[in-house]
Amino acid sequence: MxxxxxxxxxxxxxxxxxxxxxxxxxxxxxxxxxxxxxxxxxxxxxxxxVSGKEELLRRAVSRALDGLFAVLDEDPATRGRAVERVEYVTRRTVEVLVDELPYVTLLLRVRGNTRTERWALERRREFDHRIAELMKAAAAEGDLRSDVDIKIATRLLFGMVNSLVEWYRPQPGDGADGRQVAETVARLAFDGLRTTR
Amino acid sequence: MxxxxxxxxxxxxxxxxxxxxxxxxxxxxxxxxxxxxxxxxxxxxxxxxVSGKEELLRRAVSRALDGLFAVLDEDPATRGRAVERVEYVTRRTVEVLVDELPYVTLLLRVRGNTRTERWALERRREFDHRIAELMKAAAAEGDLRSDVDIKIATRLLFGMVNSLVEWYRPQPGDGADGRQVAETVARLAFDGLRTTR
CATH class of the missing domain: 1.10.10.60 (Homeodomain-like)
Known part of the structure; x- marks a missing residue:
């Protein structure tokens, strides 16, 4: 210890x-x-x-952003059908969010009053854009249902993922927790909650 | 006009x-x-x-809460299989949220520093509890997949719905917009995004 x-x-x-x-x-x-x-x-x-509180903010949101962007470079995120890639990225994003909960919470609450905050917002938009591109590719490959608006679905998917910072509280000693939440998110979003009949 | x-x-x-x-x-x-x-x-x-700002807060969050609770008393929310009832409630909750966007936004941001805020939080918990009960009933009737944790799924479902206050901005003159978002939420959550094969 x-x-x-x-x-x-x-x-x-x-x-x-x-x-x-x-x-x-x-x-x-x-x-x-x-x-x-x-x-x-x-x-x-x-x-x-450190030079002041803005440097602490930059370091903190960098940690969250580095974690999130690293997911996009992982092997399963870069090859294969887009629907599998976006499902993998969703699952791993949840895991990063759970592992780095306070850092991602801070990132998601950034408002844009300082240069560092505006930079963080810009990087978040870049990340969201990468996900949106993956979702569009999955739709173009015919793997997402054509009766939902992909833009709205992308927002909802990440609204669901990001909501974790509001309600998720890790259980002490339960290391598998993040993976279970990631699994639930992926099943809900890609296969739906309803029993297949 | x-x-x-x-x-x-x-x-x-x-x-x-x-x-x-x-x-x-x-x-x-x-x-x-x-x-x-x-x-x-x-x-x-x-x-x-009004007697002061707390009365304005009470009136505002009451409007949001009344809209949400009214959904639970609507006919399709009170009879039939629980999975259909919870899907109906999800869809209508999105519609209320879109129709009463500033009021529900305020409700979801209440923090609990005053008596009115604590009362609003208590009513929100009551609403969440009613949804959680419906989800449990749907699972018990075998209509929700057994490989997801229903508690986590309930949180995620309403995390997704509530995320609307952060990103949804109504398009002028587009009255059907709320219904389209409600439809997308219901399809995503209950049937999943993936093409059925």
């Missing part, structure tokens, strides 16, 4: 404290004073690690 | 202005001053209609 000593703050420890405070108070509502109190270290110690 | 004259404020006009401001600034961040400016009438004129 690793013991984190208060006087040996690493950038990672500081980052996880900052993300918790950002999620609780909102990024706009968080001051360096709040971060210093929550971390139990002085402001000057924080400035030893 | 109805013309709304600025000097003949009705409680309904005031309510719709208040809901817009609450959604823009957050309920906590809205003062009577903000409401008075946005409505273009004096604070004392507002007090002529």
């Amino acid at each position: 690793t013991t984190v000593r208060r006087d040996t703050y690493t950038p990672e420890t500081l980052l996880s404290v900052a993300v918790r405070v950002f999620n609780e108070r909102g990024y706009d509502g968080t001051s360096m004073e709040h971060l210093s109190k929550a971390a139990g270290i002085s402001k000057s110690s924080i400035y030893h690690h | 109805t013309t709304v004259r600025r000097d003949t404020y009705t409680p309904e006009t005031l309510l719709s202005v208040a809901v817009r401001v609450f959604n823009e600034r957050g309920y906590d961040g809205t003062s009577m001053e903000h409401l008075s400016k946005a409505a273009g009438i004096s604070k004392s004129s507002i007090y002529h209609h």
Whole structure:
């Protein structure tokens, strides 16, 4: 078991404290004073690690974005029928979201008041665009039903995935949890809840 | 066509202005001053209609809650197989959400700092509980696939529906829009996106 000593703050420890405070108070509502109190270290110690709260935000949302974009480069996301690729990406996105819950929560709540926030929103749009392209390809290959609007379906699919940050709370010690949620999302979205008759 | 004259404020006009401001600034961040400016009438004129901002909040979330609960009493929601009832309720919930978008948006953002907010959260939980019961009944009748966790599926279904307040923007003049989204939600959730083979 690793013991984190208060006087040996690493950038990672500081980052996880900052993300918790950002999620609780909102990024706009968080001051360096709040971060210093929550971390139990002085402001000057924080400035030893980072240039300010915007750098902490950038590092935090980068972690979420890197996790999400990495999924798109994984082998099963890059070959085969588009419907299989988009189902794989959906499943893995849920897993990243569960694994990096506070970081993705922060990313999804970014509002666009600072340069870093606007950059994060831009990257999110890029990610959404990649998914939308995959969905269109799956429809073009005849693997998605033609009686649903693909644009609306794409929004709904990711509305469902992103809703996890609002209600999902990990159960202690249950490592398989994320995979179970991912499985449920994929089955619901691609095969439907109804018993096949 | 109805013309709304600025000097003949009705409680309904005031309510719709208040809901817009609450959604823009957050309920906590809205003062009577903000409401008075946005409505273009004096604070004392507002007090002529309501006792304060909490009464406006109560009226606004009541409108959303009344719309949602009314769905549960509609004929197709009360008879027949549970899976048909829950699909009907899902579809109608989307329609209410689209029709009452600012009111439901406000309801879904309520945080619980005041008595009215806590009452609204309690009513939302009641609604969610009614849906969860319907889903359980549908599973018990063998109409939902047994390889998904019904609790997670219920959360995901309503995560998807509620995500509408974040991304859905009505197209001017397109009255059928809400029904199309409702249809897409129902098909995606109950029958899945994949082409049946």
